[in-house]
Amino acid sequence: MKKILLVSGCSFTDKNFTSDYHPEVDTSWPKWPELLAKKLDMDCINLGKCGAGNEYIYTSLLDQIMKMDPSDIGLIMPAWTGAGRKDWKWAGKWKNVSLRHYTRYIATNGDMDWRIERSMTYYYSLQEICKNNNWPLKQFQMLPLFRGYDWDPKREVHEDGRKDKRKKHLQTIYNNSFSNKIDDSFIGWPTEPSLGGFDIKMNVLEGFSKESYKWAVSERDNHPNARGQERIAEFLYGRL
Amino acid sequence: MRKILLVSGDSWTDKNFGSAFHPELDTSWPKWPELLAEKLDMDCVNVGKSGMGNEYIFSTLLDKIVSLDNIGLVIAGWTQCHRIDWRNYGRWFNNAWDPNKDVGNNNNDIISHINKSFRYYYSLQEICKSKKIPLKQFQMLHMFTAYVYDNKNLTISGDLKDRRRIDILKHIHNSPYFNKINDDFVGWPGDPNLDGYCIRIKLWEDPEEAKKYTISDIDKHPNAKGQEKIMKFIYEQL
Numbered sequence: 001m002k003k004i005l006l007v008s009g010c011s012f013t014d015k016n017f018t019s020d021y022h023p024e025v026d027t028s029w030p031k032w033p034e035l036l037a038k039k040l041d042m043d044c045i046n047l048g049k050c051g052a053g054n055e056y057i058y059t060s061l062l063d064q065i066m067k068m069d070p071s072d073i074g075l076i077m078p079a080w081t082g083a084g085r086k087d088w089k090w091a092g093k094w095k096n097v098s099l100r101h102y103t104r105y106i107a108t109n110g111d112m113d114w115r116i117e118r119s120m121t122y123y124y125s126l127q128e129i130c131k132n133n134n135w136p137l138k139q140f141q142m143l144p145l146f147r148g149y150d151w152d153p154k155r156e157v158h159e160d161g162r163k164d165k166r167k168k169h170l171q172t173i174y175n176n177s178f179s180n181k182i183d184d185s186f187i188g189w190p191t192e193p194s195l196g197g198f199d200i201k202m203n204v205l206e207g208f209s210k211e212s213y214k215w216a217v218s219e220r221d222n223h224p225n226a227r228g229q230e231r232i233a234e235f236l237y238g239r240l
Numbered sequence: 241m242r243k244i245l246l247v248s249g250d251s252w253t254d255k256n257f258g259s260a261f262h263p264e265l266d267t268s269w270p271k272w273p274e275l276l277a278e279k280l281d282m283d284c285v286n287v288g289k290s291g292m293g294n295e296y297i298f299s300t301l302l303d304k305i306v307s308l309d310n311i312g313l314v315i316a317g318w319t320q321c322h323r324i325d326w327r328n329y330g331r332w333f334n335n336a337w338d339p340n341k342d343v344g345n346n347n348n349d350i351i352s353h354i355n356k357s358f359r360y361y362y363s364l365q366e367i368c369k370s371k372k373i374p375l376k377q378f379q380m381l382h383m384f385t386a387y388v389y390d391n392k393n394l395t396i397s398g399d400l401k402d403r404r405r406i407d408i409l410k411h412i413h414n415s416p417y418f419n420k421i422n423d424d425f426v427g428w429p430g431d432p433n434l435d436g437y438c439i440r441i442k443l444w445e446d447p448e449e450a451k452k453y454t455i456s457d458i459d460k461h462p463n464a465k466g467q468e469k470i471m472k473f474i475y476e477q478l
Contacts, residue, residue: 062359066416089352097346108335110326117327121299124306125363132370177307 003074005042006064007033008057010081011223012142012201012232013048021221029226033077035233040240042074051096053085058122065135073135077236078126079142079200080191083115112165113172116146124178127185138240141191141199145173170194187239204235243312245282246304247273248297250319250336251461252380252440252470253288261459269464272471273315279475282312291336293323298360302367311373315474316364317380317439318430321357322350322387339387350387351411357383358417365424376478377421379430379438384408409433426477443469 011017013033019025037044047060057078065073086109087096110118123139130137146169173179173190182189188198205228206212213219215228224232251257253273259265277284285308287300297316305311322339324347325332348356361377368375388405396404412418412429421428427437444450444460451457453466462470 059356059359062362063355063416066362066420086346088346088348089355090347090349092351095346108324108326108333111328113330114327118299121302125302125367128370129363129366132366177303181306 001072002041002043004045004068004072005033005037005040005075005077006045006047006061006073007077007079008047008049008052008060008064009079009142010048010052010057010085011050012081013046013079014050015046015048017050017223019217019221019223022218025217027217029229032224032229032232032236035230036077036236039233039237040074048079049094051085051098052081052094053087053096054080054083054119054122056087056094056096057081058126059087061126062129070133070135075136075138075240076126076130077138077140079140080119080123080145081143082147083119083145084112112146112169116169116172117176117178119145120173120176120178120182123182123186127183130185137185138187138236139185139189140187140236140239141197143201144199145169145191147202187236200232200235204231241310242281242283244308244310245273245277245280245284245313245315246301246308246311247276247284247286247288247315247317248300249288249317249380250292250297250323251288251290252319253286253317254290255286255288257290257461259455259459259461262456265455267455269467272462272467272474275468275471276315276474279471280313280478288317289332291323291334292319292332293325293334293336293339294318294321294357294360296325296332296334298364299325301364305367305371305373313478314364314368314373314375316361316375316377318357318361318377318383319381320386321353321383322348350384350408353387354384354408354412355415355417358415358421361421361425362417365422368424375424376474377425377428378474378477379427379436381440382438383430426474439470439473443473 007013013031015031018027033044033046045064047064049056057080061076061078085096085098087094127137170192173192174195179190190197191199201207205215205224208222215224215231216222217225247253253271255271257267259267273286274284285304297318301314301316320339324335365375388401409431413434418429429436430438453462453469454460455463
C-alpha cells in the first residue's frame with residue numbers, strides 16, 4: 001500500500017479550483033499536490049479549499065490525521081496562506097472571509113499583527129505535534145503572509161501609503177517568540193524576502209509581474225494555470 | 241534556581257480578578273496558582289485573565305513555553321468553549337459578557353467551538369510532550385452547559401435543551417480527539433455523563449456548601465476559601 005501525501009491550503013492548492021474571472025475555463029488540470037504525489041509514488045489526500053485561511057489549514061490537517069492510521073502518512077504539507085483570512089464552520093460547512101473584509105471585522109476579530117502571530121502559532125504547533133509523533137512534515141508559505149493586505153501588488157503601491165505598517169508587520173514576525181523556533185521543515189521561513197525567506201507566489205511564480213502571466217490563468221486571474229501548478233510541484237520536489 | 245509553575249485560565253485563575261457585582265470588594269486574596277506554586281516550591285507565572293476563552297489560554301501558554309526556560313509544570317484551566325478572544329493594538333479582548341450573542345454571525349456553531357477547544361487541548365498536550373515539559377489540564381468551567389442553558393438566543397423548551405445537551409455529549413464521545421487526550425487532562429472530558437468533570441461543578445456540587453466558597457449569591461466566583469479549595473484539589477491530582 002502506498003503512503004499518503006496529506007496536503008491542505010487555499011485556492012492555489014484546491015483540486016476543484018474554478019476561476020471567478022473566467023467561469024467558462026476548464027480548470028481541471030492536475031494541481032501540485034496530485035503532481036507531487038505522483039512523483040513521490042504516494043496517494044494524495046488534498047484538503048485544499050478556495051478562500052480558506054490558516055485556521056482551516058491547521059484544522060483540516062489535524063482532524064484528518066486524527067481520523068487515519070498515522071503509519072500511513074508519508075508526508076504532511078500545509079501550504080499556508082494570508083494571515084488576514086478568517087474561517088469558521090457552521091452546520092458542518094466551512095466558511096471564510098478574505099482580506100477584503102479585514103477592516104470591517106477588525107473590531108471583533110483582531111488586528112493584522114495579532115493575525116500574523118496567530119498564524120505563527122499554527123506553524124509552530126503543527127511542527128511540534130509532527131515532531132513528537134515522528135510524522136514527516138514540510139511547511140511552506142504559498143501566498144504572502146500579509147502582503148496582499150498591506151500592499152497592492154498589482155498597482156505596486158501600499159494601500160493608503162501605510163509603509164509603516166509593513167515595517168511593523170515585519171517586526172512582528174522577526175520579534176515573535178516563535179520566529180527562531182520554526183525549524184528547517186519550513187521551506188522559505190520566515191517567508192518574507194527582507195527577512196531572508198520567501199513564499200511560493202512571489203518567488204516561484206514571479207509574483208504579480210508581467211513575467212508571472214505565463215504561470216497564471218490570465219492577466220486578471222493570477223491563480224496558477226497548468227504550467228504554474230507543475231512549476232510549484234517541481235520546485236517543492238526539489239526542496240524535499 | 242526554582243522551577244516555574246506556568247498557568248493560564250479565565251477569571252477563576254486571574255491574579256487580578258475583580259468582582260463585577262461588587263466592585264468595592266477587595267479581591268486581592270491569593271489565587272490558586274500562587275498558592276499552588278508556594279506549595280510546590282516554584283515561582284509562579286500566572287497569565288490567567290478574566291473573561292478570556294480557550295484561544296487566549298492556549299496562545300498565552302504557548303508564548304511562555306517557547307520563551308521561558310526552567311518550566312517545572314504547565315497547568316491549563318480551560319473555560320467555556322464558545323468564548324471568543326482577539327487582540328487589537330497589543331490588547332486582548334473577548335466576548336465573555338455575552339458569548340452567545342455572536343453565534344451565527346461569522347462564527348462557529350457550538351459543535352465547531354467544541355472541536356476547536358479539543359484541538360487546543362490536544363495541541364498543548366503534544367507540544368508539551370515534544371518539549372518534555374510536565375503538563376496538567378483541567379476544565380475549570382463547563383465547556384458548553386452555559387451555551388445550552390443560559391443562552392437567550394437559543395429559544396427552545398427545557399426538554400429540547402436537554403436533548404441538545406445529549407446530542408453534544410454524543411458528539412464529544414464520537415470525536416476523533418476523545419481517545420487521544422491522555423491522563424494529563426484531569427477529569428477528561430469535563431462532563432460527569434462521560435465520566436469526567438469540571439472543577440466548578442465538582443467542587444461546588446452542594447449549593448449550601450458552595451456558599452462558603454463563593455463571593456456571594458450573585459457572584460459565584462471563588463472567594464479566598466474557594467481559591468484554597470481549588471488549590472488543594474489540584475494539588476491532590478498532581
